[in-house]
Amino acid sequence: MDATVWILVWSLAALLLVLVARARAMVQPPVAPVPVRRSLPPGLYASTTAPTPTAGAPGAPSGSAPAAGPPIDPVSRRKLLRWVGWTGILLVLGQLAVSFLPFFWPRKVGAFGGRVLAGNVSDYDVGDVKKITEGKFFISRVPEGFLALWQRCPHLGCSVPWDANGPSLDSIKPQGRFNCPCHGSQYDRYGQIIAGPAPRPMDLFPISIENGRIYVQTGPQVAKQRAVADHQKDPTPA
Numbered sequence: 001m002d003a004t005v006w007i008l009v010w011s012l013a014a015l016l017l018v019l020v021a022r023a024r025a026m027v028q029p030p031v032a033p034v035p036v037r038r039s040l041p042p043g044l045y046a047s048t049t050a051p052t053p054t055a056g057a058p059g060a061p062s063g064s065a066p067a068a069g070p071p072i073d074p075v076s077r078r079k080l081l082r083w084v085g086w087t088g089i090l091l092v093l094g095q096l097a098v099s100f101l102p103f104f105w106p107r108k109v110g111a112f113g114g115r116v117l118a119g120n121v122s123d124y125d126v127g128d129v130k131k132i133t134e135g136k137f138f139i140s141r142v143p144e145g146f147l148a149l150w151q152r153c154p155h156l157g158c159s160v161p162w163d164a165n166g167p168s169l170d171s172i173k174p175q176g177r178f179n180c181p182c183h184g185s186q187y188d189r190y191g192q193i194i195a196g197p198a199p200r201p202m203d204l205f206p207i208s209i210e211n212g213r214i215y216v217q218t219g220p221q222v223a224k225q226r227a228v229a230d231h232q233k234d235p236t237p238a
């Protein structure tokens with residue numbers, strides 16, 4: 001779960017707790033106000049009934065209820081609705097702030113999801129395949145240029161290792177192929193599916209070559225899917 005979902009869940013839980021507390025306060029029965037008994041000097045009035053002794057006082061009947069305390073002021077409905085409204089507004093603003101935060105965060109560099117340096121052009125001979133672990137891709141040097149092949153198998157997403165000693169599936173070198181360990185899909189140096197259940201070739205990441213250095217933009221959003229590997233168009237020329 002990402003941060004936005006956690007914030008939303010905790011905010012809703014807090015809101016629920018407060019609402020329950022407020023609702024309990026509202027359903028508490030109101031207490032009748034205690035009539036004020038004026039005391040007059042004796043002799044100024046005549047009463048046919050004896051004054052009722054207060055609870056707990058000498059002469060009060062046993063078992064009588066004690067005098068009620070000050071009345072509890074219930075939370076008005078308008079106040080509660082105002083509180084809920086402000087909470088909702090704050091929740092929406094919080095969510096917007098969280099979703100905008102990534103724009104102010106520095107973009108990842110040198111790791112998967114960002115731009116990764118994959119070495120120099122001179123580091124590769126034709127036929128070489130090197131894994132760039134931090135970027136989760138392979139650089140494949142083919143006669144036409146360079147390919148950055150995402151290691152994720154297009155079948156069900158397993159990581160595809162490079163088998164440098166396996167029989168080659170292309171005419172560039174006698175040895176080397178990609179072998180997916182999950183269901184046996186096999187790919188050549190262009191990432192073309194040769195055998196197995198994968199529905200398409202391995203996906204490509206965009207490559208740029210600047211001053212003899214190879215840069216690869218990585219991440220699922222930039223991965224290019226292919227129906228078939230094109231030996232002329234797919235590679236980036238050196």
Ligand code: FES
Pocket residue numbers: 153154155156157158180181182183184185196197198
């Ligand atoms: S995940 Fe690679 S062949 Fe199934």
